[in-house]
Amino acid sequence: MVISKTLLRILKSGFQSFWRNYWLTTATVAIMILALLGIAGLALFNVMTQAVVANLENRVDISVYFNTDTDEAKILSIRQELVELNEVKSVDYVSQEEALKRFQERHKDNPVLMQSLQELESNPLEASLNIKARNATQYEAIANYLAQDRFQGAIDKINFNQNKEIIARLTRLTGNIQNGGLLISVFLGLLAMLVSFNTIRLTMFNWRDEISVMRLVGASNWFIRGPFLVEGIIYGVVSAAATLLLIYPILYVISPKVTSFLSGVDLLYFYQSNFWQFLLLLLGVGVALGGVSSLIAIRRYLRS
């Protein structure tokens, strides 16, 4: 009974302080909105880098070319073997006829090539398997698998060796992008938190006289701390709500530009479909930031 009454008073006092000191409230909330926007931006940035990496990885594959005398059944059995490997995501079979068709399609404006092709009696193009790995680091293993003796008669060449350098570089690059993004995220996140924390500390500094008055009137430490904690949490909730709303117009402008640059990345759609996760993230960070900052900031005024 006494506890609930005290709690009610603490809550009321916290809300009152939030409303009555609207100028201070506005400034603090504005800073926290910036911090939370930064954090949301980083989450979206991570989505973008992941899309870029996935996009690049998709473009890498290795092709195995078979001697023209290898029969189709043999190739298909090799394909089946490959599909069963853990590292392999997909294997596409391109038959000799298919290869010829694609070649003709690609070079139909080149009469010299077309003519020389017609003069040949048989189809000079080789059947091939295009292999995609689940992960860019796995191409080496797949290439090694195909280098076994039992495939030697059938396989003419594997283009992995030509692509080796590019694949290695890509592997490094995607790793770097992801690590770099993480590092920047952590750094900017810390920065945002420090700025918010400091702002709340300054707000508290403003209240140091009031706090000493409360103590002199006989308020217990929790009775003093409570309203400030409540106020800090309200800062967090309001900032999170404002940030969630602000992201909409920002993404509305930015998202089409990103999509035109990186096809397949629709940030606005991503935001909308992950709205609840964003809500939880921002609310969690905001409330923790506001509440913890308040508690730490007020501690020094409550000593002795």
Next chain:
Amino acid sequence: MIIFQNISKIYDGCTALDRVNFAIKPKEFISLAGPSGAGKSTVFKLLIGEEQPTKGKIFLDKQNIHLINNSNLPQLRRKIGMVFQDFRLLSDRTAYENVAFAMEVAGAADREIEQDVPQLLELVGLLDKLNQFPHQLSGGEKQRVAIARALIHRPSVILADEPTGNLDLLNTWDIIRLLMKINELGTTVILATHDREVINNLGRRVITLDKGRIIRDEEDGRYIL
């Protein structure tokens, strides 16, 4: 009953109080006189447990103040009402809320608060300014709010630290009369001031401090330095 037993207080080698002894009987009105820096405020800080004496003992109603642990200090402070030169009101709360706050911290019931706060504000003559914020009140009015707040727990002692230091002559006497009225109603009042006029016109006991020592302690005293 307040007893200071051989109290010394030294801040970083600087002596604020030097072997001070006195006793104050219940319902007494006593002035602590002396220039700034004489140690008047230190006496108050020791009494409310904000500072620890370097030497000696202080008793309030037979309780040794400096054996009270931190978590029980709020209880002690509710027994003592304090009034300051700079009023020390909560700036974002109305007159009513400032007084009510002191009751809220003690866990008083809402009904009690709604009943007591207007009564006290009536006693100090501010019933018509209940909902004004401190910045909307004059100095004298702020001090009355502070006095009402100090009285809310029906304390046995009121400590008034230069309560008229920021007020004009008219308001000064209003406040002093208010303190005397409170004293007549049965509360011990300790008034620290360096206002010669006030002390000489009170005709009550005066303890004069200078450089941390008691140099005079007389009934019906005067401010003489």
